[in-house]
Amino acid sequence: MNSGNLFLLFFLLPCVTVEAGFFDFFESLFCSCHFDGFKDITIISEKDDLRHFDSKELKKDLRKFLYGQHIAKKTIQNVVSSFMEDSNPNKPLVLSFHGPPGVGKSYVTNIIARNIYKNGKKSKHVHTFKADYLFQHKEMTRTYQTQLREWIHGNVSCFPRSMFIFDKVDQMNPELIDAITPFLEYNHQLDGVSFNNAIFIFISNSEKDAIINLTLDFWKEGRDREEIQMTSSGLETQISQNIYNDKNDGFQHSSLLDHHLIDYFIPFLPLELKHVRQCVLSEMAHLKMNADKDLADKVARDMPFFPPEEKIFAVKGCKSVRQKLYAND
Template sequence: MKSGKLCVLFFSLLPLVTVEAGLFDIFDVFFDKDDLRPFDYTDLEKDLRESLYGQHIALEAILKAVSLFMRDPEPSKPLVLSFHGPTGVGKSFVSKIIARNIFKKGEKSSHVHLIISDYHFPHKSEAALYQTQLREWIYGNVSSFPRSMFIFDEMDKMNPHLIDAIKPFLDYSDVDKVSFRNAIFIFLSHAPANLIINMTLDFWKEGKERVEINGQELEAQIYQNILNEKDNGFWQSSLLGQHLVDHFIAFLPLELKHVRQCVLAEMANLNMTEDFDLADKVAKDMSFIPPDNIFAVKGCKSIRYKLGQHMKLNKTEL
């Protein structure tokens, strides 16, 4: 959903909705069912382990949750995952990994929808209108394609009334005779980044490995933090009280070694020759959180830009 507008168009009894750059093509609705890939646990596991760095909690939790859901022929409710952590640590990236393991076209599938709070709902005064449009838009998409996937970015900034508009679709019941049990909802949130960073830092200071951080304990702390954070859209909505989010998954801050892995991965993505020295230089050129300078401020978010800068510098020196 790249357009800032949401609207619903009914063709006979079939809802067609504005998604990505424009309206669903009529052929998509009838013939795009083959966009779904046969789900393969091994493929998802391989993809996560090869592409995701420093996120043992997220890897295991997502692999288990997505696999159980996709293998269930009759799920009792939609899959609802909430990803939490600082900038650039893989929340959006993992959403893309999930998408490409479910849809042949991955994130470019017309059934994968990205909603960005500040971009798509910029005016607080129009919250009531957005609420109605959002309900109709989600309903229309799932009506035409039950295995639709929705990614809500900046969930902590979203108006609680809009979050409440999503709630009926996350429950165990049908909505106007339409089942949402095969749909997937993923919420991305920066909060509570400080809690996650501080816990990871405490482990480092105590000489413990980050893989020793218990995901279930951290999930409980994230949930409690959201409950106590009154400025968070989650807290003000009724979503938490109904216990409709299946997992609150923590993404940990990234260390130098993880950023280095990101650089090497970007080199491979650009079909560059693997250069460990250059990767090390680029990784060390990233900003790290003072005073300990253990975790990258932006994670791997600006890797491509930094890599490009160093490549230009190398050409100039030659």
């Protein structure tokens, strides 16, 4: 059973407490690791699921499948490669992806995962949490905190190279983000377990306006979007500062930012027509359809674009590409 499915079931049983036999029910699925303060909740480790990491393969994968995101490509290639090739990192890798929907933030986690694990995103060591779905009930925050801590601690204790992905983290209760913070510290151990080899990725639509406006300014000035860099108008700094000032962002009220534990705030730019066209062609290949550039262009142009007059950027990025393709086939 996939760990993500187990975790979902874990949250769908709020009436069963951690101490009241939930883990006993699944005992046969868990590994034999034990540590003070917790009963193990991790599925049997499959160490052969870990690939031999090749930075050149990651670079090739990013170049081939991530469209219109030169900043993300370069940054992710450099930081993930450096982290994976470091035999003794002093903290887990913590990345925060920001930008409008449909531009590749979630998709790039697939690319990272398949370059680390043989089973990619389906690996039992990749854990995805959708904040707006799993953490809906505010009155259950303490229960969520306990479960989240034990899930992370248990999995890393049995498999240090675990990956945790938190989607829509801007909608996440800051108290839950605080529950994660201790695992992200420098050279820190909890109950004898080091988290320095784990990867944590936070995904958010927050700060999309700042990213879109900067990209639009470059376009209005007749400059190539490839000229936009992390340092352009202090983009990365601007993202982190805006989060600090956003009263509706879960990050803003948590201790994660105060402790400076996020290694990189990575902006994802809005996509243009040519990028959406690439997404359509990629989807055709995935569906084993014959490559049809005319059809790809038609599908891409059928997507909504903004600003209203110029129609430069895709409103939904590459979301709904498959549905549009079906409708035009």
